[in-house]
Amino acid sequence: MAKIDQLKCRECARTYDVGPIHVCEFCFGPLEAVYDYDGIAKSISREKIAAGPQTIWRYADLLPVNDDTPRVDLGAGYTPLVPAPRLGAELGIDDLWLKNDTLNPTYSFKDRVVSVALSKAREFSLDVGACASTGNLANSVAAHAAKAGMGACVFIPDDLEQGKIVATAVYGSALVAVKGNYDDVNRLCAEIADNYPWAFVNVNMRAFYSEGSKTLAYETVEQLGWEYPDHIVVPIASGAQLVKVRKGLGELHRVGLMDSAATTKVHGAQAVGCSPVAEAFARGVEHVRPQKPNTIAKSLAIGNPADGFYALKAVRETGGAIDMVDDDEIVESILLLARTEGIFTETAGGVTVGVLAKLAKAGTFKPGERVVAFITGMGLKTLEAVTERAKPTATITPTLEAFEHQIEIGVIPNGR
Amino acid sequence: MTVKVRIPTPLRKLTADKAEVEAGGGTIREVVDDLERQFPGFKERMCDENGELRRFVNVYVGEEDIRFLNGLDTEIPSGELVSIIPAVAGG
Numbered sequence: 200m201a202k203i204d205q206l207k208c209r210e211c212a213r214t215y216d217v218g219p220i221h222v223c224e225f226c227f228g229p230l231e232a233v234y235d236y237d238g239i240a241k242s243i244s245r246e247k248i249a250a251g252p253q254t255i256w257r258y259a260d261l262l263p264v265n266d267d268t269p270r271v272d273l274g275a276g277y278t279p280l281v282p283a284p285r286l287g288a289e290l291g292i293d294d295l296w297l298k299n300d301t302l303n304p305t306y307s308f309k310d311r312v313v314s315v316a317l318s319k320a321r322e323f324s325l326d327v328g329a330c331a332s333t334g335n336l337a338n339s340v341a342a343h344a345a346k347a348g349m350g351a352c353v354f355i356p357d358d359l360e361q362g363k364i365v366a367t368a369v370y371g372s373a374l375v376a377v378k379g380n381y382d383d384v385n386r387l388c389a390e391i392a393d394n395y396p397w398a399f400v401n402v403n404m405r406a407f408y409s410e411g412s413k414t415l416a417y418e419t420v421e422q423l424g425w426e427y428p429d430h431i432v433v434p435i436a437s438g439a440q441l442v443k444v445r446k447g448l449g450e451l452h453r454v455g456l457m458d459s460a461a462t463t464k465v466h467g468a469q470a471v472g473c474s475p476v477a478e479a480f481a482r483g484v485e486h487v488r489p490q491k492p493n494t495i496a497k498s499l500a501i502g503n504p505a506d507g508f509y510a511l512k513a514v515r516e517t518g519g520a521i522d523m524v525d526d527d528e529i530v531e532s533i534l535l536l537a538r539t540e541g542i543f544t545e546t547a548g549g550v551t552v553g554v555l556a557k558l559a560k561a562g563t564f565k566p567g568e569r570v571v572a573f574i575t576g577m578g579l580k581t582l583e584a585v586t587e588r589a590k591p592t593a594t595i596t597p598t599l600e601a602f603e604h605q606i607e608i609g610v611i612p613n614g615r
Numbered sequence: 616m617t618v619k620v621r622i623p624t625p626l627r628k629l630t631a632d633k634a635e636v637e638a639g640g641g642t643i644r645e646v647v648d649d650l651e652r653q654f655p656g657f658k659e660r661m662c663d664e665n666g667e668l669r670r671f672v673n674v675y676v677g678e679e680d681i682r683f684l685n686g687l688d689t690e691i692p693s694g695e696l697v698s699i700i701p702a703v704a705g706g
Contacts, residue, residue: 210670210671221701221703222625222671222701222702223625224625224626224628225660226660226669226671227625227660227669227671227672227701227702228670228671229671229702331703382680383678385703386673386675386698386700388703389623389700389701389703390621390623390698390700393623393624393634401703402703405703488682489680489682489683491683503673503680503682503702505671505702505703508670
C-alpha cells in the first residue's frame with residue numbers, strides 16, 4: 200500500500216511526485232507528505248502499535264515510508280516518559296512529565312528524524328547522507344550512515360562544542376567545519392545540495408525527515424495510556440519539531456487512534472540570544488524577523504528558522520505560548536533538572552526547563568493539568584556550558600583526617 | 616551596472632538551466648525587475664502579490680541576507696554576487 204502518493208506545497212498547495220525535492224518550484228514553500236489517512240485508518244490500531252518494535256517504527260503506518268522502504272535503524276524512539284514530581288514541586292506544576300529523549304542512540308531526538316530521512320534516501324537509491332547541523336543532527340547522520348554502510352558528509356559551524364564535534368567525527372564520516380554560524384552553514388548546504396546527488400536530510404529530504412518528529416507526539420499520548428496531555432513544551436530551533444508534534448497530535452484523531460481531537464496546548468521555548476520566534480510571538484505579529492544568534496544554546500541557534508512562521512501559527516492555534524530564557528537561566532535550569540530528576544540535559548533542555556518554569560510562574564498551567572516537557576538532548580554533549588558550575592566539592596589528600604576536616608568545615612554535608 | 620545572480624534549482628526552468636545569469640540594476644528590486652524582463656515569470660516566483668519578497672525565499676548580497684540589510688532596496692556593491700536560496704529546515 201502506498202501511504203503517500205504525492206508531496207504538496209504548504210503555501211500554495213501545488214502537488215509534486217514523491218522524490219528527493221523539498222521546495223515548491225513556484226513559491227519556494229516547503230513540501231509536505233500527503234497521506235492516505237482513510238487507508239491508514241483501516242489498518243492501524245492501538246493493538247498493532249503495541250505489538251510493534253519499541254522504536255519509532257512502531258508508528259511506521261504514520262511515517263512517509265512504504266512497506267518495501269529499506270529501514271536505516273539504530274533503535275531511535277520509544278524513549279521513557281517519566282513523571283517528574285520533584286521538578287514539578289520546585290516549579291509549582293501538579294502533574295509534570297518529562298519525555299527523556301536524551302536516551303536515543305546518539306542521545307538526542309534527531310535520531311527520530313534521521314532514521315526516517317536516511318531510510319527514504321535508501322529508497323531513492325542515494326548513497327551519501329549529508330546535513331547542515333548545529334551538532335545533534337551531525338551526530339545522528341554520521342551514526343546512521345555508518346550503520347547503513349552509506350557515505351556521509353556533514354557540515355557544522357566551526358565553533359561547536361567539542362563533544363558534538365568528536366561525537367560526529369568518531370563515526371568516520373567526512374566532517375566539514377564551516378567558518379560561520381548555522382545560518383551560513385545552512386545556506387552553503389542549500390547550494391551544495393543543488394550540485395551533488397546526496398541525501399541532505401534537512402534540505403532535499405526535509406519533507407520526509409521532519410515527519411520523524413511526529414513520533415514524539417504519538418509516544419507521549421500512548422505512554423500516557425492513550426490520553427492527551429493538557430500542555431506540551433517544546434524547544435524551537437528551526438521550528439520543525441514543534442510543527443510536527445502538533446501535526447502528530449492531530450493525526451491520532453484523524454486515523455481513529457483517539458476518539459476526540461487533541462486540545463493540548465503546545466508551547467515553544469527559545470534562548471534570548473536566538474529568539475526570532477519568541478520575539479514575533481511577543482510582538483503579536485506573523486512575520487519572523489531573522490536574528491544573528493549569540494547564545495550558549497547552540498543546538499537552538501538558528502537565526503533564520505525555516506519553520507518559524509508555522510511554529511508561531513501552531514502555538515497560537517492551540518492556545519499555547521512562546522517564551523525565552525537567557526544564558527544564566529539556561530545553566531540554572533540544567534542544574535535544576537539534574538538535581539531534581541537525575542537527568543543531565545544539554546543547553547536546549549535547559550532552555551525548555553527554563554521556559555517551563557517561566558510558563559508555570561505566569562500561571563499558564565491550571566491546577567491539576569498534565570504538562571509534558573520534551574528533553575531533547577543530553578548534557579555530555581555540551582559540558583562547556585556547566586563546567587564552571589559542576590566541579591569537585593572538595594579535593595583532598597587520601598587520608599581520613601582530610602575528609603573529616605571537610606565535614607567539620609561544612610563543605611561535605613554530614614547528613615544521612 | 617551588471618551583476619551576477621546565482622539561480623537555485625527551482626528557478627532554473629526559467630533560466631534554461633543556467634545556474635548563474637547576469638542582470639542589470641543597482642538594487643535587488645531593479646535586478647528582480649530585469650530578471651523578469653529576461654525570464655518572464657521570474658518576479659512572481661520571488662515576490663508575493665504585494666511585491667514583497669516571498670517568505671521562503673532568501674536573497675544574499677555577497678555573504679549577507681538582504682533581510683539584515685535594506686530588503687529589496689538593498690544596494691549592490693560593484694562586483695558583489697547576488698544569490699537566491701530557498702529556506703531550509705534545520706537542526
